[in-house]
Amino acid sequence: MNDEQIRTLVQTVVDGETDAAVKTAEEFVHANGDIDLALKKLTEEMKGVGDRFEQLEIFLPEMMASADAMKAIMKIFLPKLKESTGVDASKGRIVIGTVAGDQHEIGKDIVSVMLEIFGFTVYNIGTDVDPLEFIKRADEVGADGIAMSSLMTTTMAGQREVIEIMKEKGVRDKYFAIVGGAPVTPEWAEEIGADGYSDTAFGAVKLVARLVEERRTK
Amino acid sequence: MATPPYRMWDVVERASTGPFCEQQEFLTKILVPKLKEVIEKYGIKYDSHSPIPTQDSLADRVWEAAVELFRDVGIYNQDTHRRITFSDKEILEALSCTAGEYNVGIGKDSKILQHRGVEDRTPPFVIFSPDIIFDEEDFLTACIAYLKEPLLDGFCAPILEESMGMRIQSGTPIELAGSLEHAMSLREAARLVGRPGVFLVAVGTSQSDASQISVSDPEWGVRTTDSRLIGSITELMTNNSMMNKVVHCQQYGCYVANLTGALYGGYAGGAEGTAVLETAYHLNGLMVYQSHYQMNFPYHLKYFSNTTRELLWVVSVYSQAVARHSKLVNVSNGFANAGPGTEMLFFEAAAHSIASTVSGANLWEIAPARNKNKNRATPLEARLAAEVGHAVARSGMTREEANEVVNKLLGKYEDKIADAPLGKEFKECYDARKGIPTEDYVALYESAKEEIAKIGIDFPY
Ligand code: B12
Secondary structure, rough: OHHHHHHHHHHHOOOOOHHHHHHHHHHHHHOOHHHHHHHHHHHHHHHHHHHHHHHOOOOOOHHHHHHHHHHHHHHHHHHHHHHHHHOOOOOEEEEEEEEEOOOOOOHHHHHHHHHHOOOEEEEEEEEEEEEHHHHHHHHHHHHHOEEEEEOOOOOOHHHHHHHHHHHHHOOOOOOOEEEEOOOOOOHHHHHHHOEEOOOOOHHHHHHHHHHHHHHHOO | OOOOOHHHHHHHHHHHOOOOHHHHHHHHHHHHHHHHHHHHHHOOOOOOOOOOOHHHHHHHHHHHHHHHHHHHHHHEEEOEEEOOOOOOHHHHHHHHOOEEEEEEHHHHHOEEEEEOOOOOOOOEEEEEOOEEOOOHHHHHHHHHHHHHOOOOOOEOOEEOOEEEEEEEHHHHHHHHHHHHHHHHHHHHHHOOOOOOEEEEEOOOOOOOOHHHHHOEEEOOOOOOOOOEEOOOEOOOOOHHHHHHHHHHHHHHHOOOEEEEOOOOOOOOOOOOHHHHHHHHHHHHHHHEEEOOOEEEEOOOOOOOOOOOOHHHHHHHHHHHHHHHOOOEEEEEEEEEOOOOOHHHHHHHHHHHHOOOOOOOOOEEEEEOHHHHHOOOOOOOHHHHHHHHHHHHHOOOOOOHHHHHHHHHHHHHHHHOOOOOOOOOOHHHEEOOOEEEEHEEEEEHHHHHHHHHHOOOOOOOO
C-alpha cells in the first residue's frame, strides 16, 4: 500500500497534476505513510525532472507544473514532518531577483523554478530590484541566501551594491549572496565578494544546496 | 506611406482598466494553457525533416492560432498588473490600416522598407547589426566598417558599456552619456562614409526610457526618418517604461520596431509554441507598440541562437504566417552559435538568411557567438547573409529548394552547435583603422561562399 501510494504520488508530481498529487498526499498522511521515504523518492524523481529540462526533453511549463505540485504536497507534509522528527525539512529559503535597472527576467525565473523543483522555498521578487529591497525581503522571510541575476554589464554593479549594503548593515554573514546571468563570471563573483556563481540553473541548484548545507552544519 | 498609431491613448488607458491578475498567474494560468490549446486546436506540428516547411496550410493555421491567442490572452503590463486586450474586430481594423511600406532614411540614402511575400522575388531589406558590446575606442571605426557595406539598407550600431572612459551604470547620468555618445558617433560615421541620410536603428546603449527619449534630435541624434526598438517582455508582457518609449516615439514621429524573441524551451514550450508566439507578437507590435515593423529573434534557451534545426523551422513558419495573412513588415534577426573568423558562422548566417528570405522576411544580420561575447562580430558575416538573401530572392528560390539547401547547411554545422567555436574579435579579423577585413578573413569568407554556391545558392558575383 505504502509503495503503491508513493508511486502514484511521485507520478502525479512528475506529471504536474497538482490536484491528484494533493489528494494522494492527504490519503498518505491519513494512512500514516512513511513521509521520509516518500520525500526521498520524490527528491530523486524531481532530479530527473530537472535533468530532463536541462536537456530540453521537457520545457519550462512542464517543469513549473511539477514544481507547483511539489510545493503543494510539501505544504501537507511539512507540518507532519516537524511532528515526527523535530527538524525543519525545508531545505532553505532563497530570495531571488534581477538587479536594479535590469528588466531581463526569464533566466532568473528558470533558476527560481529549478530551485523549487529541488525543494527550496523561493521568494522571487521580480526585476529591476532596488539593492536594499533584496536585504529587506531576506530579513522579512528569514532567508538563508540572496540570489541576484544581472544580464547587462551596466547593471552588474547592482550585485556589488547589494553585498556592500549587507556589510554596511552588518548582515553580510547572515545570508549568503550568489550571482549569475550571462555577463557574470567567476572572476566578477570573486571581485565583489559573492559566495558563489553559476552559469546554469542546474549549477545554481548545486551551489545553493552546498551553501545551505554549510550553514546548517555550522 | 503611413500607418496611423492604433488608437494609442485608448490602448494606453487599457493598461489601467483591463482585467487584473498577478504576473505568475498570467504566465502559467492564462498564457501557457491557451497556447497549448491553440496548438492542439489548429493541429500545429513540428517536423524535423523540413526546417523550411512547404505547406501553406501550416502557415495559415499558425496565423489563426496566433490571432486567437492574442485576442484571448492580450498583453500583460507588469506595472499595472492588468491585461491589455482587443476584440476580433479591432484586430481586423488595425491589420487593414497597415501600409506595409515605409520610406526610411532621408535624401539620396532613403529606401523603402516593405512587406515581403513567401518566395518573393523582391530582395530583402537588410539591416546590418553586430548586436553586441564593443570597446568604446572601436565604436566609430566599427560603425564605419559596417556602413561601408554596399548591401546595407539600414544599420544598428554596437552597444557601449563605457562612455568617455566612464563605466556605464544603468539608470544613471552615465547611461545617458553613453546614449548621447552612441547617437552622435553613429551619425558621424554615417556622414564620414558618405551616407548621411542612411536609415539608422538607435540607440542600443539606452536601457531606460529616459535615455531613449534623450537622443531624439534631428541634428545630431535619432531623426524621424530613423527607428527605435522597443522590447517585448518574455512572454507577451510589457511595462510602463516600454510604453513611455512608445508614446514618445509617436509624438516625436520616428519609426518604431517591436523587438521580440519568443524563447524556445521557456513558456513557449517547443517549436510549435515558439512559432505561434512569435507570430502573435506582430499584433503586439501593431496594436500596443504602434510599430511600423517587427524585429524578431526567436531563440533557443540553451544556445541563445536561432540557427538550430528547430529554430529555423520557427523562423520560416512564423514568417510565412505573417507574410500570407498581413501586410506587416517582418525583419528577421539572426543569432548564431559560432563567433567571427570561423567557417561555421558563415554557414549559420546563410541558413538563417535563406530560411527568412524565402519565407517572406527582411533581414537583420547577425549576432554571432551566442550574442554575449564582447567585440565578437564583424560586417563580413552580415555581408554574406545579405548576399545570400539577395541571391535567394532574385533567383526565385522555392521553399522546397530552400529546404534542401538548408538541410545541407545544417549537415555542415549541426553537430558542432553545443561546442561552437567562439572565434575571434573584430580587431583580429579587421584592419580596424581602415575598416576592411584582413586577407585571411576574406579568404575564409570566399571559400565559405564557394561552398554555399556549390550546394545551390546562385550568387550574381
Ligand atoms: C531576451 C533578451 C532581452 C529581452 C528580455 C525579456 C525578458 N524580460 O526577459 C528584451 C527584448 C526585453 C531585452 C531588452 C534589452 N536588452 Co536584452 N537581451 C536578451 C538576450 C537576447 C537573452 C537573455 C535571455 O533571456 N536569455 C535566456 C536565459 C535562460 O539565460 P540567462 O538569462 O543567461 O540565464 C541563465 C544563466 O545565466 C543562469 N542565471 C541567470 N540568472 C542567474 C542568477 C543566479 C544567482 C545564478 C546562480 C544563475 C543565473 O541561469 C539561467 C538559466 O540557465 C540577451 C543576450 C544573451 N545572450 O544573454 C540580451 C542582452 C542581455 N540584452 C542587451 C541589451 C543591450 C538590452 C537593451 C538595453 C536593448 C535596448 N536598447 O532596449 C534592453 C534592456 C532593457 C532593460 N532595462 O533591462 C545586451 C546587454 C549588453 C550589456 N550592456 O551587457 C545583451 C547581452 C544583448 C547584446 N549582446 O547586446 N533583452
